[in-house]
Structures are given as C-alpha cells and as structure tokens.
Amino acid sequence: MARSTPERRRKTRIKAGFSVYYAIFLIFVYGPMFAMFTLSFQGPRGGVTFPMRGLSFVWWARLAGPSAVGDIKSSLVRSLILAVIVMVITAIFATMLAMAFRKKFHGSGVLFYAVMAGLMVPGVLLSLGLASLLRVIGIPPGWWYSALGVHVVWTLPFGFLVMMAVFNRFDARLEEAARDMGADEWTVFKEVTLPLITPGIVAAGLFGFTLSYDEFARTTLLAGAQNTLPLDINAAMTQRVQPTIFALGTASTLFSLLMIGLFIVVYTILYRRSR
C-alpha cells in the first residue's frame, strides 16, 4: 500500500518544503517578540540591543516602581475596563445584527456596508473627526465614551462576520419546532437559539476584547486626560527607549496571549456543550 513511488516521494518533498517555510514564517512573526522578551532581562548597564550585559530584573522592577513611564497600573486598569465594555457591546450588537440579517429587510445592503466601513476607515481619520467634532461642540474627550464609541466601530465588523458565519450553519428547524410547540420568541431565543450560538458570541467577544485592549490609533486623540495602556506605551517609546519598554511589552504580550488562551479554552468547552 505505502509503496514509495516517485510521485509519493515528490509529494513528501513538497510538503517538507512548505513545512520549513511555515517554520520560517513563524520565526519572522514571533522572532522580534522573543528578542524583546530576552532583552527585558538585560543587565542594569545594558541597552536596547544585543549583546546582553548580564542578567537582571532591573527593568521589570522599574516597571513596577512609581517612576516608570506614567502611571502604568491605572492605565492598565482603564484599558481592561474599556476592553470589557467593548467586548460586551460588540458581542450584543454583533448577535443582534446577525439575527436581523437572517431575514431580508430594506436597507440591509447599506447597513452591511456601514458595518464593514468600520474595518476600512483608518483609525486616525475617526480619531481626527470625532476629536475635532467634540472640540467644536465643547465636550472634552474621554476614554469611556469617545474612545469607547470608536473602538466598537472597529471591533463590530469582526464580531458581525463571526456571527454571520455562525447563523449560516444554524439549523432554523430547531427554532421552528420550538415555535410550533407554542414557545414565544423570548423562550425560543433563550432556550434554543442562545445555547447554540454561545460559542460564536464568545468568539465575537474575543475580537472585541483583544482588539480594544491593544488599540492605539483609535484612542490617541480621544482618551482625554487619562491614558490607556497603548497610549502609555507610545509615550514611553517616543522618549528615550530603555529596556523598561521591553519589560512592558513582554508583560502586555503575555497578557494578550493569556487572554487568547483563556478564550480558546472557554470556546472549546462551550462548543462541546452546544453539540
């Protein structure tokens, strides 16, 4: 059966070549992050590039100290709160929109492109537009309303596409069956639809959380007096770059990875349960 024909050997070789390419691609994408991770343990007299001059936790300690770049802890908390609010709103809006798009309605084409425009319009344009508009009206910007608003515009298309994909494979007969047995709309949604689409909602929320947590362009003119974490990182970068920024970057990246891992675990559990 598994005779080694020239054809088969050629295929194996092609596959091996592609696998090597995949590995190189991963090095390209992850390499800089590992360099950053290593350099965050730079000795006290070392700089932002190799070689390493000893090993130390100086830069990590400085990150925790008060003299570091801005008030990291409170901007981290702000970023987290913002990300959670964006996550919830994205999940709810995306689900509602995708449920509406299961039917035909007037203006659905326009609405579809309006949602997708959030993906296409550069963050700097929305920041500029909303910031100057607020200035003319006389309302100072703040992270929990103006930045929040533009963040959701950015995350909604991702969540929406996820939910559209979910409803594409959804068996509507289950809902019909419940309706025929006399369930009202709310009961149908709560007892039939929701349990089946929960994994999708979690995935939509993941986009909302992670994209908002890292967002810089759509926060930069809209956060007002209080910074979020990406703004602090940017401020640290425009000053003299020190290995502290690598410690901060490593911490932030590890946190992002942790969140993604957590979401994947929750998703898998919910997905198994919904089967």
Place this chain on the structure above:
Amino acid sequence: MTTVETYAKLANNPRASRGLIGGAPAVRAEDEVKRKYRREPGFPVPILIAPATLWLVIFLFLPLLSIFIFSFWKATGHGMVPAFSFEHYRAFFVSEGFFDPKNADFLTPSVFIRTLWTTFRFTITVMAICLLLAYPLAYFLSMQVEDFKWQLALFLLAMVPFWTSYLIRAVAWLPMLGRHGLINEFLINIGAIDEPVSFFLYSEFSYTMALVQLYVVLAVGPIFFSLAKIDRTLIEAARDMGATPFQIFREIILPLSLPGIAIGMIFVFVMVMGEFATAVVVYGGKTSTTGTVILNYYVIANYPFAAVNAIMLMLAMMIGVGVILRVVDIRKEL
C-alpha cells in the same frame, strides 16, 4: 394538495376546525395561517438593528461628515471658525513657487502630495511582499495539511500575533535591526558582511519589514479561507485528465482564490495607508506618512488642514480599493 394550499383553503373558512377528533375546537385556522405565513418568526428587525445603527451614525458617520465639513472652515491658530473656503485645499496642492517658471522648484509637487505618494508607494511594496509571503503559507495550510484539527491549530498559531499590541510588535524590531542587532550579528557570523551595517534600522528597509510583519497575517486569513473553500473534486478531475500541477494551479486554484487575495490585499492596503505610529518607532520619524501629517496638524490646532489631508488620504484609499475591486469582482465571486 400542498400544505400551503391546505392552509389557504382553511383560511377562507374561519369556522373549520382541525381537531384530531371530529368537531373539537382546535386552533383557529386563520390564526394558524397568520402565525406561520404572515409574520416572519424572530424578533422584529427594527429593534435588532436600531442600537448598532445609532452607534454607527454617531461614531462613524458623524466623524467622517465633520472631517468633510471642517476641511472648508478657517483655522484661527487655536481653533477654527465656520467658513466656506478652499484655502486649505489650495495649500495641500500648491506649494511656494509651484508653477512659477522663474522658480527652481517649477513643477515640483507640494510636500503633502509627495508625502501621500510616499505613503502609497510604501503601501504597494508592503502589499506585494505580504502577498508573496501569505499565499504559500495559506496554500500550505489549506492544501497540504490534511487533518482539520491541525489545519486550525497551525492557522491560529500564525494568526495569534494579530491579537497582540501592534505598538509592541513595532518596538520589538529595535533589537533585531540595530547596528548590534540580531540581523547584523547573523550576517557577520555567516560571513556575509565584515562590519555591521547601520542601514537596517531607521531606513525604508526596516520600515517595510516591520509593516510586513505587522500586517501579513491580515492577508493570510482571507486567502486561507478562499483556498479552503475550493472543491477538491475539481482538482482531482483536472489531475485525472492529465493536468500538470502548474496547470492545476493556474487554471483552478489561482482563479478560485482571487476573492481571498483581493480581500486580503484590501485589508493590508487600508491598514498601511492609515499607518502612523510605526513610522515614528522604526523609521525614526525621518519620513512622515500622511497619517503623521494629520496628527501633527491636529497637535498644532490646524484642524481644517488636518481634515484636508484626511480627505485626500481617504480619496487615495477609495481609488485603491476601487482598483482592486475592478480587478476582482468580490461580490460575483463570493
């Protein structure tokens, strides 16, 4: 008689009862018909779309509209006043001495047009490299990896950086590219160069590299999905009829993956065109992109001129997306 016809007949006769036992009163047929065929099941559409629509009007439509309106206003030095003037548009296109035959800079476009052009040129380069890197990867994942679980896992592994901070990923290039950076060390070690070259950091090269690394995953995703959707029996049929692997690729795989390529390229295009932070980090702010110009004019409170730059950027992007959609009709292909 179909079910619909049965119901239609019953609907005309309100008194008809449909109980299992003779004349027992059942659900009134009319109501039944109404419930099943008149009203669509599910929550009413207006309620479902109202909150998101309102949100998009306030935070997407209004900002874009105000950019357009403010681009005609007059800057006062610390703010702006309503007006209808084209002076900022003029300032965008016409620089000192432009079209003045006596001037040495005769026919040299204004610095803002040149910035937009530079931004565009960078974007095209980044798009081309992203496509070259992303396509083989997507092809490998969708065509060579057979087990679905492995496919998903390897795909997610390549996509994870998209969910991490792009500022951090930009700053992570510093240790790679500097005079003592990893790339220089590597090249010296393999004997390709004798002395470290400084051209890696704060150069077009580093800027392009960093942008490619930041945005290549955006191209991988759509191409992967369009490749994964291709019906494998088509490929088998072509093979059975004696097509070479190259023919199969050119005649079947490539045309069918064009929508994915187009969507991926649109993603990379709009992201890199609107880019501004990376330029400062890995390019040392040596050259500006239109994004940085917009921010700089916002900071010095010349909002109308920032708005004009924003509109020009958006026009350039619309043209670019239009060209891509012209080459590949996504809606027809999907």
